[in-house]
Amino acid sequence: MIAVEHVKKSFGKQSVLKDVSLEIDDGDVVVILGPSGSGKTTLLRCINFLERADEGNLLIINERIDLHSAKRKEILNVRKRVAFVFQNYGLFANKTALQNITEGLIVSRKVPKDEANKKGEEILEWVGLLDKKDYYPSQLSGGQQQRIGIARAVALDPELILFDEPTSALDPELVGDVLSLIRKVAKKGIPMVIVTHEMSFAQEVANKVVFMDGGVIVEQGTPKDIFYHPKEERTKKFLERVLIQEKEIYYI
Numbered sequence: 746m747i748a749v750e751h752v753k754k755s756f757g758k759q760s761v762l763k764d765v766s767l768e769i770d771d772g773d774v775v776v777i778l779g780p781s782g783s784g785k786t787t788l789l790r791c792i793n794f795l796e797r798a799d800e801g802n803l804l805i806i807n808e809r810i811d812l813h814s815a816k817r818k819e820i821l822n823v824r825k826r827v828a829f830v831f832q833n834y835g836l837f838a839n840k841t842a843l844q845n846i847t848e849g850l851i852v853s854r855k856v857p858k859d860e861a862n863k864k865g866e867e868i869l870e871w872v873g874l875l876d877k878k879d880y881y882p883s884q885l886s887g888g889q890q891q892r893i894g895i896a897r898a899v900a901l902d903p904e905l906i907l908f909d910e911p912t913s914a915l916d917p918e919l920v921g922d923v924l925s926l927i928r929k930v931a932k933k934g935i936p937m938v939i940v941t942h943e944m945s946f947a948q949e950v951a952n953k954v955v956f957m958d959g960g961v962i963v964e965q966g967t968p969k970d971i972f973y974h975p976k977e978e979r980t981k982k983f984l985e986r987v988l989i990q991e992k993e994i995y996y997i
């Protein structure tokens with residue numbers, strides 16, 4: 746089991762995370778929903794030390810890591826085990842698709858280059874992009890770049906993958922391929938936390954849905970609990986708003 750315990754984070758006087766705790770069980774796909782500014786990205790970034798929490802712990806396979814005061818060695822340890830998929834792909838512009846995937850294997854995992862290349866090619870095939878292995882990010886579509894971003898995460902055999910709005914920078918026609926790939930990753934059983942505004946995808950892929958607002962987890966439960974029987978007024982209002990927006994998009 747993985748758990749995030751009592752995470753707090755302020756930027757100046759603004760308290761952005763107010764004691765957030767979350768459990769991620771083996772094979773869980775946790776989807777985090779919530780309005781803009783509710784602290785979703787900050788929470789993911791604190792888990793992976795892209796941001797320093799003011800307080801809180803990460804419990805990962807019987808190891809408790811202090812998210813505020815962890816030292817460099819512990820941070821590198823977490824980054825080896827927890828992969829991050831960014832909204833804007835986060836690929837190295839000066840490296841090819843294959844090199845983007847093998848870099849982490851060679852540098853942080855110390856995998857010999859030949860072996861890393863072999864694994865990289867296998868993963869590229871798995872995501873359907875082996876024919877693009879020598880392309881640079883600028884020569885790939887947004888959807889292809891994000892599939893490389895996901896391939897890079899999976900290549901590291903992580904214990905957890907964090908996705909921050911993985912499809913929100915994509916043109917609508919490219920979203921489907923990326924969502925299919927995320928479904929395929931979920932089937933591998935790697936625990937995942939996904940921040941997304943794709944409501945129907947969230948309902949289908951998640952086994953746990955978390956609703957955040959104002960730096961707290963307002964409510965969590967199964968997709969059925971949250972989408973069909975939300976208890977909290979704030980959850981109901983949010984869902985009404987986003988589901989109406991989705992309908993408006995579909996009916997245009």
Ligand SMILES: Nc1ncnc2c1ncn2[C@@H]1O[C@H](COP(=O)(O)OP(=O)(O)OP(=O)(O)O)[C@@H](O)[C@H]1O
Pocket residue numbers: 756761779780781782783784785786787788
């Ligand atoms: N580096 C920073 N410096 C100052 N304030 C920040 C910083 N990062 C985030 N914030 C603030 O923290 C709050 C939460 O931001 P966060 O990005 O976590 O929200 P979010 O839930 O991911 O929103 P969105 O759905 O728009 O991505 C916002 O008010 C934001 O302005």
Ligand SMILES: [Mg+2]
Pocket residue numbers: 785786787
């Ligand atoms: Mg965000």
